[in-house]
Amino acid sequence: MIKQGDTGEKAAMRAVFVDVVSDALDTDPRLAVVTADISAAAFAQARRRHPDRVINVGIREQAMVGVAGGLALTGLRPVVHSYTPFLVERPFEMIKLDLGHQDVGAVLVSIGGSYDDPVWGRTHQAPGDVALLDTLPGWTIHVPGHPDEVGPLLRDALDGDGRVYLRLSTRENAAAFPVGGGFTAVRHGSRGVVVAVGTTLDAVLAATEQQDVTVLYAATVRPFDHVGLRAAAQSTNPSVLLVEPYLAGTSAHQVAEALWDMPHRLRSLGVRRDVEVRAYGRPEDHDGVHGLDAAGIRSALTGFLG
Secondary structure (H helix, E strand, O other), rough: OOOOOOOOOHHHHHHHHHHHHHHHHHOOOEEEEEEEEOOOHHHHHHHHOOOOOOEOOOOOOOHHHHHHHHHHHHHOOEEEEEEEHHHHOOHHHHHHHHHHHHHOOOEEEEEEOOOOHHHHHHHHHHOHHHHHHOOOEEEEEEEOOHHHHHHHHHHHHHHHHOEEEEOOOOOOOOOOOOOOOOEEEEEEOOOOOOEEEEEHHHHHHOOOOOOOEEEEOOOOOEEHHHHHHHHHHHHOEEEEEEEEEOOOOOOHHHHHHHHHOOOOOOEEEEOOOOOOOOOOOOHHHHHHHOOHHHHHHHHHHHHOOO
């Protein structure tokens, strides 16, 4: 966990986030940062330069989002940051009302993903964050898989005025891909389509190395690239394996919408819905439990395609 005073060497995505936002505060008077202790120290220099636009509310996550809603009503562009469960789950009512119902924009930036730091226990795990935000209209959701993807997505979010969720991770793929559009075709094949979201890509590529499948990579999941998936499915066997680093099946309804008039098969992989993992371990151990490691994805794909 990245607490106040931590250096955050592991969190390369977070370092990019802090640098981009700190620089943008110097040039864009609309921007304001709101934290609830977590990562507050990372913005210490920016706070000294802009004490009126870098606000730490203490351990008050609901107030953090409420303050952001108030700032947005005055015309500012708030950037709200915390660990995933403290940013999305705990203050969800404020996200729904103070941002969504008031129809104001903000950029929510989380760290920790589903279980990036299992040593902190279940309180710091939030595999249901994207599914929860998906119950609200008007959200753009980015799930970058590499630090180099964070900057372009974040700058675009800061320049806009909508509601954006940027889901950062302490984990990363070996390589970055262009972002800002729809799916990127990383591999082409004829037996089916595998959709790899964010940091799942490396495991998907390892799992599909000997498989005749198309691999699509997504760093943005809302809006979902219906056109890109449909084009890939039409050029191959319309069997889709959806691999997401959060709750399994979160984007299943988007696949169904994209292929609504096309007979297709779908299997969804992600954080399992049928088990509560109470052990700590390492993130890789949790991958194994949920079938999100290369071996688990390979087994699921083999059984799916037959």
